[in-house]
Amino acid sequence: MPIIPIAQVQAGDRLGSDVQTALGSVLLQQGRTLSERDAEILQAFLIPSVDIRRNGLEEPDNVTAADEIAVTTSEVKLTLLQQEFLNVEKLLKRIMSMFSSGLKLPVLDLRNGLNSLLECMDEYNILTFVAPPSSGPTDVMVRNSVFCAMTSYQLAKWNKFSEKDLLPIAMAGLLHDIGNVRVDSTILNKPSHLTPEEIQEMRQHTVYGFRLLEGSTSMNQGVWLAALQHHERIDGSGYPMKVKGEKIHPYAKIVAIADMYHAMTSNRNYRKAESPYLVLEELHAGSFGKLEPLYVQTFIERTTQFHNGVFVKLNNGSIGEIVFSDRNHPTRPMVSINGDIINLGQNRQLFICEVFSTK
Template sequence: MPTVLLNQVKAGDKLTRDVQTKLGGTLFYKGKVLMSREIEILQAFMVQSVVVETKEGSEEHQSAPPASSAKEEHASEPAAPATAFEQEYFNTVNLLKKVHRQYSPGQVFPILEIRKQLELLIGHIDEYSVLTFIPDVTDTYDYMFHNSVLSALTSYLLARWGGFKQRDWIPAALSGLFHDIGNLKVDRELLIKPGTLTASELEEIRQHTVLGYQLLKPVPAINEGVKLASLQHHERVDGSGYPLGMGGDQIHPYAKIVAIADTFHAMTLKRAYRIPMSPYLVLEEIQKESFGKLDPALVRIFIEKVTRFHNGTVVRLNDDRVGEIVFSDRNHLTRPWVSVNGTIVNLTTERQLYIKEIVKL
């Protein structure tokens, strides 16, 4: 088990000892296979050497391998198996797509099948991270299904975090899952149109709220709060939303939850007409919206919970530097202090910088 200088580490080397940062955080654990991305992170943290598994002898690390051999090793690296959470997540997305594809007016809505699948997914909720689980949506039409499933997961958590009774948690998740169900009756081409919508097209899109409520209303297995969330999730506390311009206590609590979840995921997922935003910038936008638009108490809980970092969390800034969170100010939860190569970057004062993403190790 030789100790190898970082500039002699080869793609495919396996760690036999944890790699620690200077501040005591763990960058990589024993057994991690180092590829180009991991080596880049080690370089960013100025790690001088690592302990790797012996193959044919420590001499093999005295010089860098030929480029072709590194490529061959990289190509042969087995893909990480999907987690149980990921498997159930994509099962839920695919079920929604199936319902949308097969639905016709007058058809019995398959609520029991959908609820059963959602409960299977919720069974793995502890594996879900709001900030880091952002699927790569490659198909424009698929955005709608990913947004719905993610909104379901986040709505479930927000109901739990917000002190709602346990009997409300699954209905809150169903509210997130069905909030855009009215799009079943909206022209598909309009839903994926990349350019600016005309006034009449925008009005047609907005009708998905009313259409969704009408679709869910006759379904006895769905409670009224879930149905109202499909109607009201674009209403705003100050009465500036649609379709009815409701405000304050007129809006059902489930709809207030879904409004936050939907806003977050709509801005962090890739869309046909724009690139996704950093989750941390989106949180700041949501915080601004809490002044008159979104429920301020729920927004505060949401931001507190999803930004509950441990010191040592590795993040990438918008200038592509990689660093380690060393301090979080409770008054500026989206802007902690980050140690980059031993230099502290205070995101509270250096406003041009922000966290682009958490680096998954």
């Protein structure tokens, strides 16, 4: 395949082979269709040239039409987890429409859909998983709920919940915001900050959700309570009932962490997404009197575990590779940038603002 200087790389080019860093890690994988951001990453890592497959570039004689088809197919093929993510996203949209029409919750469909998603969870990495584009208009709340189902399930496993609790906890994550179907859509989609009256109405989604779910007798009651209590805090400062500590159901404590993480790391009408690593730091700070400390500690430790070799962007625009993570400061690893090691634990003014997937 043609090897071209990095300055000639264009958005839409396909990589003919893996691109590696000076440390030998795979920066971008073979077959990837390059974006403008990818070109910036290549330049940041001082990659001089890359193998490129592009229409109009001379190809070797042994490249066949079948090869072209195979590469094209691999570009658009979703992973099994991504496909099941879309399936559950469609299912939740259908459930919300049914609730809006006064119909009952299709519990069997919900269980089957979630089970198919959970069977693929070995692929799931909270920091680097890339959700595929929605098949229709993207509903941020729906997408956040699917993420919450996955992350709640993962967090419950990490915290040694029993096997019989795992599916209900995933269901709790998926349905925790279902009460929003009863909230005025103009409030849900308002691009600016809400008035005090609108905030009070928005907070009622917890009660609405509980009332929608409590009639589903074949569903674990923890799912109902997670819808009601996922905004409660262990010091009693949450809502809607200001309950404290052990009065908050364990499912709700798990879902609260997943909900906060994904809400803060996704774009909203009124603000941009925050850095995943900064959000983890905020969750750590929030664990004192607000969230279940043990669950938060486990979430941070396990989410950042085995991230050596992951490529990240810092808030000063530099792009580098995580080379060492300190268990005492998991959100502030050492990052290699053009051969220089930056210790984020010591350079507190710098932080990770973006995590890249190389796939």
